[in-house]
Amino acid sequence: MRMRERNATPWAWHSRIRDPLPPERLPAGFLDRPAEAVAPDLLGCRIASSIDGRQTVGVIVETEAYVGPHDPASHAAARIGKTARNATMFQAGGAAYVYLSYGIHWCLNVVTGREGEGTGVLIRALDPLEGTDVMAERRGRADQLCSGPGRLGQALGITGDLDGHRLEHPPLRLLPGWTLPCSAIAVSPRIGIRLAADWPLRFHIRGHPSVSKARGSAS
DNA sequence: AGGAAGATGCTCT
DNA sequence: GAGCATCTTCCTA
Numbered sequence: 001m002r003m004r005e006r007n008a009t010p011w012a013w014h015s016r017i018r019d020p021l022p023p024e025r026l027p028a029g030f031l032d033r034p035a036e037a038v039a040p041d042l043l044g045c046r047i048a049s050s051i052d053g054r055q056t057v058g059v060i061v062e063t064e065a066y067v068g069p070h071d072p073a074s075h076a077a078a079r080i081g082k083t084a085r086n087a088t089m090f091q092a093g094g095a096a097y098v099y100l101s102y103g104i105h106w107c108l109n110v111v112t113g114r115e116g117e118g119t120g121v122l123i124r125a126l127d128p129l130e131g132t133d134v135m136a137e138r139r140g141r142a143d144q145l146c147s148g149p150g151r152l153g154q155a156l157g158i159t160g161d162l163d164g165h166r167l168e169h170p171p172l173r174l175l176p177g178w179t180l181p182c183s184a185i186a187v188s189p190r191i192g193i194r195l196a197a198d199w200p201l202r203f204h205i206r207g208h209p210s211v212s213k214a215r216g217s218a219s
Numbered sequence: 220a221g222g223a224a225g226a227t228g229c230t231c232t
Numbered sequence: 233g234a235g236c237a238t239c240t241t242c243c244t245a
Contacts, residue, residue: 066237075237080230080231083230083231085230085231086230099229099237100227100229101236101237101238101239102226102227102229102237103227103228103236103238104226104228107237107238109237124237144239148239149237150239151239191237192236193237194235194236212238220245221243221244222242222244223242223244224242225240225241225242226238226239226241228236229236230234230236231233231235232235
């Protein structure tokens with residue numbers, strides 16, 4: 001598992017320090033853990049897309065955990081059961097669960113845990129790192145490129161074709177990133193859900209400008 | 220600054 | 233037919 005730094009060196013996410021370079025691959029078993037444990041550890045990791053032959057990369061700055069059939073807000077909730085739509089959620093950790101939200105937005109989840117558990121982490125926002133010109137073209141605007149689950153899906157060119165894709169392979173990969181101090185991570189309730197709306201399963205880099213919701217809230 | 224509402228399509232009752 | 237793990241534009245201040 002990834003260790004966190006304990007010290008509070010001047011934190012540089014706002015000024016975009018990218019050194020030193022991150023390791024090549026995630027630790028073994030990184031995703032084979034409960035979603036609520038993986039979700040904060042994904043902050044600082046990268047999502048790299050080469051969809052349509054165009055490279056786009058972002059650093060994960062906001063996530064939400066969907067913790068299993070007992071989680072009423074999850075697509076894998078027990079009252080729904082396993083269906084054609086959510087079947088990927090029940091795959092082994094490391095799969096991409098991609099679903100269409102509100103008929104318009106393709107949203108990306110990283111499946112966690114073991115096969116059959118039905119747990120995963122919604123990627124809610126990225127800090128654009130490479131290919132921002134491609135992102136802007138796909139988004140049709142130069143701002144808000146990846147600050148929301150639908151926005152980042154569009155910016156990276158993600159569609160339902162990638163549902164079930166394993167994230168260790170191109171064209172959509174989950175890569176290690178930069179380790180955050182605990183003090184940089186904020187926890188809050190999940191956004192845009194009706195059931196279990198008070199469960200503290202949303203994680204974001206404190207004060208990061210690319211998070212999807214109001215900046216003012218508790219930095 | 221912040222709220223209201225429309226777009227749009229799939230899933231489940 | 234209802235209800236979304238959303239985003240945008242268009243209002244009102």
